[in-house]
Amino acid sequence: MSEIIQYFPMILSGMLLTVSVALLSVLIAIVLGMLGAVAKLSKSKIAAAIAGIYTTIIRGIPDLVMMTIIFFGGQIMVNNIGAKFGWDYIDVSPFTAGVLTIGFIFGAYMTESFRGGILAVSHGEIEAGYAFGMKPAQVFFRITLPAMVRHALPSFGNNWLVLTKTTALVSVIGLQDMVYKAGLAGGATRKPFTFFCLVAFLFLIITGVSDVGFRWLNKKYTVGVRKA
Amino acid sequence: MDVQVIIDNLPLYFQGLWVTITLVVSSLAIGLCLAVPVALLATAKNKWISFLPKAYIYFFRGTPLIVQMFMIYHGMGQFTIVHETFLWTIFQEAYACALIAFALNTAGYTGEILRGTIEQTLFGEIEAAKACGMSTPMIYRRIILPSTFRRALPAYGNEVIFMLHGSSLAGVITIVDLFGAARIVNSRSFVPFESYITAGIFYLAMTFMIVWGFKMAERHFHAYLRPRES
Numbered sequence: 011m012s013e014i015i016q017y018f019p020m021i022l023s024g025m026l027l028t029v030s031v032a033l034l035s036v037l038i039a040i041v042l043g044m045l046g047a048v049a050k051l052s053k054s055k056i057a058a059a060i061a062g063i064y065t066t067i068i069r070g071i072p073d074l075v076m077m078t079i080i081f082f083g084g085q086i087m088v089n090n091i092g093a094k095f096g097w098d099y100i101d102v103s104p105f106t107a108g109v110l111t112i113g114f115i116f117g118a119y120m121t122e123s124f125r126g127g128i129l130a131v132s133h134g135e136i137e138a139g140y141a142f143g144m145k146p147a148q149v150f151f152r153i154t155l156p157a158m159v160r161h162a163l164p165s166f167g168n169n170w171l172v173l174t175k176t177t178a179l180v181s182v183i184g185l186q187d188m189v190y191k192a193g194l195a196g197g198a199t200r201k202p203f204t205f206f207c208l209v210a211f212l213f214l215i216i217t218g219v220s221d222v223g224f225r226w227l228n229k230k231y232t233v234g235v236r237k238a
Numbered sequence: 239m240d241v242q243v244i245i246d247n248l249p250l251y252f253q254g255l256w257v258t259i260t261l262v263v264s265s266l267a268i269g270l271c272l273a274v275p276v277a278l279l280a281t282a283k284n285k286w287i288s289f290l291p292k293a294y295i296y297f298f299r300g301t302p303l304i305v306q307m308f309m310i311y312h313g314m315g316q317f318t319i320v321h322e323t324f325l326w327t328i329f330q331e332a333y334a335c336a337l338i339a340f341a342l343n344t345a346g347y348t349g350e351i352l353r354g355t356i357e358q359t360l361f362g363e364i365e366a367a368k369a370c371g372m373s374t375p376m377i378y379r380r381i382i383l384p385s386t387f388r389r390a391l392p393a394y395g396n397e398v399i400f401m402l403h404g405s406s407l408a409g410v411i412t413i414v415d416l417f418g419a420a421r422i423v424n425s426r427s428f429v430p431f432e433s434y435i436t437a438g439i440f441y442l443a444m445t446f447m448i449v450w451g452f453k454m455a456e457r458h459f460h461a462y463l464r465p466r467e468s
Contacts, residue, residue, distance in 0.1 A: 070445040072403035082430030178302035203313030210301040
């Protein structure tokens with residue numbers, strides 16, 4: 011017990027990193043997912059094909075493999091580009107690589123959630139928007155976007171939960187998140203089980219808090235929906 | 239791109255591929271055997287019975303697979319009862335630890351899939367079975383379970399893909415699976431892009447095959463749901 015108290019601040023600092031990786035990468039994922047969904051639904055066949063390839067490849071390759079490709083391969087690519095333009099050596103930090111990779115991976119999953127959400131918005135609402143003389147961009151931001159949130163929220167919530175668990179993988183590329191710190195603490199005290207158990211519980215806490223958050227959001231966005 | 243290194247190391251990749259396949263297939267098999275009783279107990283009406291399987295499902299679905307694997311691989315040596323008995327011969331083996339972690343994990347996910355599907359069984363079917371005079375075990379054997387396995391097929395396909403992707407974690411704890419092979423190739427000749435992308439292509443191909451396999455299986459088992467071809 012005393013070991014846990016002794017190492018708790020260290021684990022908590024790791025948890026802070028885990029949460030910040032998760033929050034930053036979900037922002038990237040939302041942007042990519044939105045772009046992907048619009049591309050998949052657009053009339054342009056090229057855009058739809060690119061988005062299709064993106065989601066298929068990402069969902070077919072394990073996140074861990076994707077992360078190492080982007081972390082190790084990205085470093086070499088940045089160096090090669092830098093050599094051409096005469097930049098100084100740029101170090102791709104594990105943090106940047108981790109956030110970019112997770113954002114990139116979950117952008118593909120978000121594409122599917124957002125696409126489903128956009129498709130679920132009733133056509134009449136969009137038509138009404140055009141009837142008021144709105145431009146396509148206005149219709150998208152004023153009608154489609156607010157109305158799709160309700161439909162996309164459940165699968166968005168699922169993706170978020172999977173994403174927080176995926177952040178545990180950044181410890182493999184050397185980022186000092188809470189899994190990494192638990193490994194250190196476990197090695198120092200020779201009680202690895204205790205510390206990995208603690209980390210598992212902290213993950214359950216993150217899950218529980220997000221669950222409460224999503225319930226609140228769901229309530230907020232389904233205010234106008236009639237229930238039997 | 240240095241293709242020659244990859245060609246030279248192809249035997250290593252195929253060796254890793256074989257390890258990945260056996261690891262995934264055996265953990266899925268063990269996991270499915272565990273998942274059925276977990277799901278059946280979780281659907282029990284008695285809260286005291288359903289509590290434990292539900293907690294099991296909650297824990298294994300709520301925590302990262304890598305943490306579960308570390309708890310078993312790094313963590314088990316902490317207990318003297320493990321360290322000083324025959325159990326140590328199992329838990330000091332990375333392959334066995336990965337297999338145990340993956341099987342327990344997929345049992346949690348599959349258990350939840352089956353639980354959801356069992357609960358959605360149409361009440362009319364169960365009522366009809368009761369009216370025919372079937373006993374409860376017989377209703378499970380003849381009505382509920384066959385229809386559950388049928389309806390759980392699409393969700394289980396996703397779980398198989400998830401397990402294939404999760405199995406790449408085995409490479410982290412020194413097992414030479416596909417990802418482990420890519421790590422070895424990278425550390426020997428420092429070609430990170432080529433080595434990991436090759437592993438990625440292998441995984442991609444396997445994912446496609448699983449998707450195709452489940453499509454075929456659904457075509458067979460969901461034949462009665464297809465619209466009639468005129």
